[in-house]
Amino acid sequence: xxxxxxxxxxxxxxxVLLPTIGGFYFTTKAxxxxxxxxxxIIETSDPLFATLFAFIFFGDLLGFYxxxxxxxxxxGLLTSIKS
Numbered sequence: 001x002x003x004x005x006x007x008x009x010x011x012x013x014x015x016v017l018l019p020t021i022g023g024f025y026f027t028t029k030a031x032x033x034x035x036x037x038x039x040x041i042i043e044t045s046d047p048l049f050a051t052l053f054a055f056i057f058f059g060d061l062l063g064f065y066x067x068x069x070x071x072x073x074x075x076g077l078l079t080s081i082k083s
Contacts, residue, residue, distance in 0.1 A: 045077055
């Protein structure tokens with residue numbers, strides 16, 4: 001078993017605090033200020049933003065099925081916004 005270095009602990013702590021606690025806080029605030037249905041549409045777009053950040057910051061690329069999945073998520077988001 002390998003123990004992470006000291007800087008890795010800071011990164012792990014940031015990954016725990018920012019997305020989970022911070023995300024919950026901002027989602028709760030958004031529901032208080034807006035409509036829950038619209039907030040959930042934005043929440044559902046999380047995989048698209050994660051993929052975009054992976055492209056920009058890490059140079060990751062999607063495979064064939066990744067592109068199909070992204071397209072289906074995007075179509076679903078557009079469908080839910082229109083209806």
